[in-house]
Amino acid sequence: MVKGLLKKAMDILDIYSWVNKYSSVITGCLIDNAYHYKSYWILKLRCREGVYIVKIEPGVRMHLSQSHPEEKDIDGFTRFLRSRIRDSRITSIKQPWWERIILFETSIHDKILRHYVELLPRGQWIITDQSDKIVYASRFMEYRDRSIKPSEVYSPPPLKSLSPSDKDALLNIVKGGRDLVRTIISAWGIPGHIAEEAIHRAGLYGVKNKGVSEIPYQDLEKLVDEYRRIVEEALNGKGYLVYGDENKLEIYTSYEPRLFSEVYDKTVKPLDDINTAIDVYFTEYEAYLDYQARMEEVTEKLREIEARIKRQEEIIAEYNNEIENIESILQTIYSNYHVAEEILECARETREKKGWEHIAEECNGVIEVRKDKGVIVVKLGEKTLELSIREDLSRQVIELERKRGELVRKTESAKKVLEEMHQQLNTISISMNTEEKTIRKPSPTFWYERFHWLFTRNGFLAIGGRDQSQNELVVRKYLGENDVFIHADIHGGSAVVLKSGGAHSLEDVVDASYLAACYSKAWKAGFSYIEVYWVSGRQVSKTPPPGEYLPRGAFMVYGSKNYLQVPLRLGIGVREYVDDIYGEYLKIVVGPQELVRSQAIAYVVVIPGDKKPQDISKEIAGYLEEIILRQRGVKYKIPLSEIESKIPGPSDIMLVSTP
Structure with missing residues (x-):
């Protein structure tokens, strides 16, 4: 079993269960507004029972949600939704085929639009007219087997899931397969956890990797029957959360997951509502993906600064090597100054009288002549070095001292830059450590x-x-x-x-x-x-x-x-809740100071003042986050909008609680 969140998208039974339970709830609701956040869209519905939030993420999910992101935006698709379906009524919702596709229709002024929400890999949200001609889509694409373009007739992706209503078809398609579990996954078009659940219930888990031909026919019939019972069970509209090591959520199902409890010894928490299971799971999954994205961003910055530091250290090492070489040359010259002058004088006279080619044989200490550079290679003591015969030795020493000084200055500057880089690295490391301790999971909204x-x-x-x-x-x-x-x-x-x-x-x-x-x-x-x-x-x-x-x-x-x-003194604090379903989450609470103090893990008291709500909200969030960090060693990211909504008007902070 893989640790962590196992399900990346709603499976076919989730959709079957959710549509059957919520079609009557959503049908008749008015679409109040539309928003966009990262990879999904949000529809705000006004229904008989109240206001609902629907999250739609093509290729992943569609469900009602108790939470919504603080910062939402508007993209091109959202603008289309607002112009065409705002104030329209949802007239129907269904699963048109036995596939991971949800179809809902909206109507306004007798004009009907059909919305195909594909929850398959690479799925899209495609909007058509009544004749199924495409009006708009979350992404226009040309595929090998279909085209998602305006005015084209909508065609679903290849349908791979086999309807459980046809028992004979389910049985016959399995017969020609190889190992049992992979055959069921491929032939019936279901995910591995559902296939293994059916195999487990049929008493065949021990032979799941055997060839289908080795399985008795009556056992295959029982397997089909168990799968069909699982499908029927999904119609109950219940949900099940499965927890693994350290009580971490791993998966949810629309049927009782006996496989996880009986074979893998996981903790299963039953819920009365499949939507709650979906919402809890994907709220957790969304928070996990956001955390991964933030950590990847910080990690990439860390890699960049580490690479820059390495290069800077190499540059400094190169400078130091050059300085050491120049200092060695200077030391050699200073120790053998008169000898070097005599060699240079000999070289100059020989060049004038006999030519460059005779310098080495006429002048002691010269081991090589480089006419093209105008230098001679001499041996002074144990050191071999180049000297120019065109300049006095004193001028050459001055030039070497100048180069040495320039390299020393460059080295000092490079070290300062390196120190700044290390400070940046430390800042990023602190940021990464803080991010690891930061909890941004949205709380349910009641x-x-x-x-x-x-x-x-x-x-x-x-x-x-x-x-x-x-x-x-x-x-x-x-x-x-x-x-x-x-x-x-x-x-x-x-x-x-x-x-x-x-x-x-x-x-x-x-x-x-x-x-x-x-x-x-x-x-x-x-x-x-x-x-x-x-x-x-x-x-x-x-x-x-x-x-x-x-x-x-x-x-x-x-x-x-x-x-x-x-x-007029209002306490504003952070209260920690522990819920059997949604786990731990925070809420901003208000009231008299005594009440808030008894309920909150951190709080402030505000009075009428001069600071605008949006300005004082930032101060309050900073105080509360810092107090909680010192108390718990964990940083909670408190949405500013939640605090601002609690501020009655221009205010000042009268008191801040201490940890």
Whole structure:
């Protein structure tokens, strides 16, 4: 078994399971917007049950997701999606063939577009009209067996998966194969883990590598039956997460993976929903790929600087060798100065009287004459060196000293550059070490996070509207008779609902009141405190008195009100969650300082001030990341957008928690 994340794309049973379970959920949803992030696209859907995020990555996956990247962009394909399918309705979704292809249709103004999302290798997202003529695609290509170009009729890739509905076909195609496991993978068009699961369930795992001809016919029939049962099991819409060594996620399946638990002794965690399994797995896989990409980038920089350092060290070594050689020549000349002068004088006279060819025989110490260079090679002591007969010895010494000085200066400069390179190398090494400790895994997003929210000290959820339309929604949809309604005693603020069902304490009301106080106009006005009132849910009505009109986001409150004086001091912290499904993740939480301090691993307290939310968010993120790094030795990358969304308005930091 290979360690790590084994599945690189949704397999055919994943698609079969997901489409059958979610076709009714997604059909009828409106496409609110489209985004792009790296290798995939995101559709934001408005459905009866709420807002959904769909991630579509051709060749890999299509599923609903609880998380989305902080930074999204718009490419050419996204612009097309926004121009053609925004505000359109999804009218159907299906698996058109027994293959890794999902087809969904969108309709707006009676105009229908068909979307073929190919999850096969090299797959694409291809959009056609009703007659299957290609309108647009994630990538236009010319293949050997088909053409993906505008106005061409869409043709799927060669279909290689054999439908499990035809038992005889499944059985007959296996008969002519070689070893059992590879024959099933190839003939039925399924991945290895499904093939081995069927073989294991049929009791044939011990002979999986034997030739098919060696397997009794009745065993092959049983194998086919087990595979068909696995397919039927996928229709249950459940998911299974498989964990290996050190409790690391390795794979997920749409059927009970007995092979992994019974043969490989893996831990299997069953889930009620196949989409959750897909989302958890690919969230982990996406984080892993991002980490790999960042590490490769840092590693490449490391290689480049190491190569530059090596070359710089070679240059310095060359300079040092030249300096040593010049110093040796100078030392030899200084030790034999008069002898060298006599040899040069002899050489010059001989050249004038007899010619170059007689210098070596007439002058002692000359061992070679190089007429083309105007030099003689002489032996002084144990050293052999060149001397020019055209210049005085003193001028030659001066020139050697000049070259030596120049090389010394070059060496010093090269050493400074080398030191800078080592500093860069150290910085990159620190960056690599920090990256290894940096956790960027996105956290799941829950329904209440579209509002202002917190969990009180006794665990009750409080939600508040971010604008008038959300205030309307919060009260109309979520306020029960025994819940608590809270609002700042000022026009313009968040309508807050404490979902307690009457079981709250005054402390819970106080916690929730900070949402109403801080997310009111009082913050931007620079108040230091504000009065907040609270009433039971049964005292709040959207029905105005006879003859009167209630504007959007306004409510009637009947009966007496309870008042609290709330200081405009908002704690903003990082809370760590441990989930059985999504594992460890962080959330930015808010509330009174005491509440945030009890929930968060690091926090700050902000008050009305002068700094813009986008500016102070960077400061807060820096503080929180540094505190967590010192505490845990791990750096969490905190999305700035999450912090900024919590800032009520211009602010200053009053307090920073210490580790």
